[in-house]
Amino acid sequence: xxxxxxxxxxxxxxxxxxDLGGKTFIVTGGARGLGLALAEGLVEAxxxxxxxxxxxxxxxxxxxxxxxxxxxxxxxxEYRQQDVCDTENLSRIIxxxxxxxxxxxxxxxxxxxxxxxPAIEYSAxxxxxxxxxxxxxxxxxxxxxxxxxxxxxxxGSICLIASMSGLVANKGMKSPVYNASKAALIQLAKNLAMxxxxxxxxxxxxxxxxxxxxxxxxxxxxxxxxxxxxxxKDLWRKENMMGRLARPDEFKGAALFLLSNASSFMxxxxxxxxxxxxxx
Ligand SMILES: NC(=O)c1ccc[n+]([C@@H]2O[C@H](COP(=O)([O-])OP(=O)(O)OC[C@H]3O[C@@H](n4cnc5c(N)ncnc54)[C@H](O)[C@@H]3O)[C@@H](O)[C@H]2O)c1
Numbered sequence: 001x002x003x004x005x006x007x008x009x010x011x012x013x014x015x016x017x018x019d020l021g022g023k024t025f026i027v028t029g030g031a032r033g034l035g036l037a038l039a040e041g042l043v044e045a046x047x048x049x050x051x052x053x054x055x056x057x058x059x060x061x062x063x064x065x066x067x068x069x070x071x072x073x074x075x076x077x078e079y080r081q082q083d084v085c086d087t088e089n090l091s092r093i094i095x096x097x098x099x100x101x102x103x104x105x106x107x108x109x110x111x112x113x114x115x116x117x118p119a120i121e122y123s124a125x126x127x128x129x130x131x132x133x134x135x136x137x138x139x140x141x142x143x144x145x146x147x148x149x150x151x152x153x154x155x156g157s158i159c160l161i162a163s164m165s166g167l168v169a170n171k172g173m174k175s176p177v178y179n180a181s182k183a184a185l186i187q188l189a190k191n192l193a194m195x196x197x198x199x200x201x202x203x204x205x206x207x208x209x210x211x212x213x214x215x216x217x218x219x220x221x222x223x224x225x226x227x228x229x230x231x232x233k234d235l236w237r238k239e240n241m242m243g244r245l246a247r248p249d250e251f252k253g254a255a256l257f258l259l260s261n262a263s264s265f266m267x268x269x270x271x272x273x274x275x276x277x278x279x280x
Pocket of ligand 1: 028030034052053055082109112113162165213214215216218220221
């Protein structure tokens, strides 16, 4: 049986399997919050990272992160303004990014929104709007990226940001469509993994697809939940085994793992990181 090629640098370089030097990545929803923290993690490992977000200007925290980039480590943080629901232009930006770099090695689909509305009051229009961002645009992001990974025969890794909300109903938060969209992403990752993980031919490696499902993280999205329902802060803290909410940077390691060679045999999986919230 043919042996798979090994990373030549293992044993001669620290953390060689996590090295993203010379590689190109896209992070949707990367203007702030979780997407930005994950993007920064990839940059620290040497990756060239393009954040795509609807915000005309990235948040101040993005600008601070860009100033922190250490050029000596080889990474770069770029910003492209784009609504992920405008799928034609989203595909164009993904294609331009791949063409400019002659490769695309990984994507994190983190753009997402939440709407807290009881199911019985949810309008069909609002439900379609949320699903267009949280589900359809994620499929579009992943498909456009996969086309480029096939075009440039570079293989790649795609990480969908789902949520523990795709596994449980969050106590106190009436967000039926959001939760359903996250459950859909966990399933979507499995289907995309089934379609794309196998190498296409000798020279076209497969594309791995996985999810990260975070628990409650303090980001602008959750701060908005707390503005609407201040009692959620304490309730959610008590719901996990660690008695606190997460910081966005606590997910960087998992994203780096998924987008690097370190997870080369992992596809179709969902990494749940929730301080034990769903474990009891
Ligand atoms: N914060 C949490 O507790 C939590 C938990 C689990 C999963 N998540 C998921 O993590 C991801 C990031 O969320 P966050 O908490 O950092 O929230 P956030 O609101 O801070 O960040 C979301 C980003 O997505 C961008 N975005 C929204 N709609 C877009 C569109 N149409 N086109 C392009 N960009 C768009 C926003 O501008 C924003 O920068 C989301 O998918 C969210 O569902 C968050």
